[in-house]
Amino acid sequence: MKTIAGLVGLTTLALALSPAVAHAQDANCYDTTVPLTVEEQRLDDTLVTGGPAVGPSLVQLAGFDGRVTDFTAKLCRQVVSKQAQQFVEREGNALWKAAVARAQSTVPTAHDAYDDRPLYWARLQLSAALRQWKPRFTLAPNDRAKLIQQFDWASRGLSDAKFPARAGVRKIAVTGFDPFQLTGVNVRRANPAGAAALQLDGREISTPTGKVVLQAAVLPVLWGGFDEGVVENFYGQALQQKPDAFVTISQGRPGKFDVERWAARWRGGFADNNNVNSYGSVPNAAGWPQPTTEFIETSLPFQKMIDAGTGPFPVNYNLAFCEWVVVGSQQSCRTDTPTPGRIAASGGGGDYLSNESMYRANRLRIGYGATNVLGGHLHTPVLGQPADPAALTDPAFEKQRRDIADQVKALVSVV
Structure with missing residues (x-):
């Protein structure tokens, strides 16, 4: 240790x-x-x-x-x-x-x-x-x-996002995230979504239905980076190469994976890695086609991902979302479908940058009319920290990160 x-x-x-x-x-x-x-x-x-x-x-x-x-x-x-x-x-x-x-x-x-x-x-x-x-x-x-x-x-993989030119191979673009909430002893935090992206970039995976090749990048936990179009830049490059699927990945809830049904066009104001807050509708990134829909529904094969029997963590299809009844003061949170005309308040993944990565990637996909491309978000289990507050790492911490990243690989290959 x-x-x-x-x-x-x-x-x-x-x-x-x-x-x-x-x-x-x-x-x-x-x-x-x-x-x-x-x-x-x-x-x-x-x-x-x-x-x-x-x-x-x-x-x-x-x-x-x-x-x-x-x-x-x-x-x-x-x-x-x-x-x-x-x-x-x-x-x-x-x-x-x-x-x-x-x-x-x-x-x-x-x-x-x-x-x-x-x-x-x-x-x-x-x-x-x-x-x-x-x-x-x-x-x-x-x-x-x-x-x-x-x-x-x-340094995030945006200059290295070219799929190999090979016929008969499925192409999937994925993103993870940097570590975040790095205060006090939490400065040791890792992000299993970022670890998964590093494991997946450039990989060729054999599956029962053929080979899958992946291109990956790691996104910043910064509102400003999203405003500058880092998500659109990566997935825009991917779209030019006719991919089969997008999977945005981030760290979510303890003990389980969530395939999120809904992404919402809303920022809840939580501070980013520069202690900057942002609140309100997700802004556009200049130069990209971006429809103004409030909610975007996943098109990932969620049931197939659940039924694949990957482990060791359970996989859940998260139906939750919230919409504004009165913007800024009253929300309706449910698990059915959003009300036409209402403003989004949060998706299944909340109202932070993970939700926004799903929203932006799939808003771009829809804006380009690439409805044949599957798209959605996967939340990983929360990764803990080394038990000793003076330790950079320990075997249990490393094993948990490895288990999460390897299960991400298995779930993405199912897509």
Whole structure:
């Protein structure tokens, strides 16, 4: 079992939050007074006084620390804007591919291969570097934001979303999510939906009805990222390749999987990973066809998924939804069908970003008239945390994450 206290002796060269501190030879390349996002600031969170921070420790355990060191050094050598754009795209995509390769490795790894957290924290280390970088050329604020988004999206699998050109193979696009609610000892949290996405990306699965190939990405737990169109970007690319199905995946309720019947066009206001709140109807993402329907019903073969006998967790078809009787003050929550003309209040998966991922992906699918493409949402069981509050991992935690991710794989192959 790896504890924070047990990592005190590790070098801090690549684990420090500030690239300028981590790389003294490049001290003039970074301005550590530039504020970081709330997410990036959590790179400093520790569990034991005097011990190293949780996120960078996980990066080191997975062997991604050298990648962080290399990125922050090479970023200082970018001399023109076009070169920088190519660099961040290439490095983001390389980080994603390294995370997928590690997750799917058939060779035993020093740290649990199913752990999704190293990718999350490495991404934040590199986005923090981009935010505090002092380039040798003039970089407008909007240009920096574009570079950060370009890197972020590439490191989530959006630059690696091409299905192989093969006939007679079913194609399924799936997304998971980053860890979230990372406060206090919860900074250790993982997300089994993100772990499943890493297990599924690029996989070819043999089923009784033929082969299935998958393309996956990991979505941010950020309202702003959704407003920028990260969901539409991934599933839009998928639609151009004539897929057979979409499956958005997120962490849901304890002890069971839920196939959600309804997605709702509503945000309930819960804070995201940057402590930002958003409340009201789901906005459009610019440039995509988006009908204004309030509820979208799944077209996944839910009964087939239930009857498949995957385990160890039960699989439930969740019929729940809520609609506004009086917007903002009175809801009607039921399990039948929504009332025509009423405003959506929540889907079976609630009114947070998991619900919105299903809504946005399938709103796009409907907007393009791709009614032959199956689409819906799968909520996984809640993943716990290591029992020792000073531990980064333990066998029970790793087993539960592996069991959930492997059952996701089985359920998606049924689709």
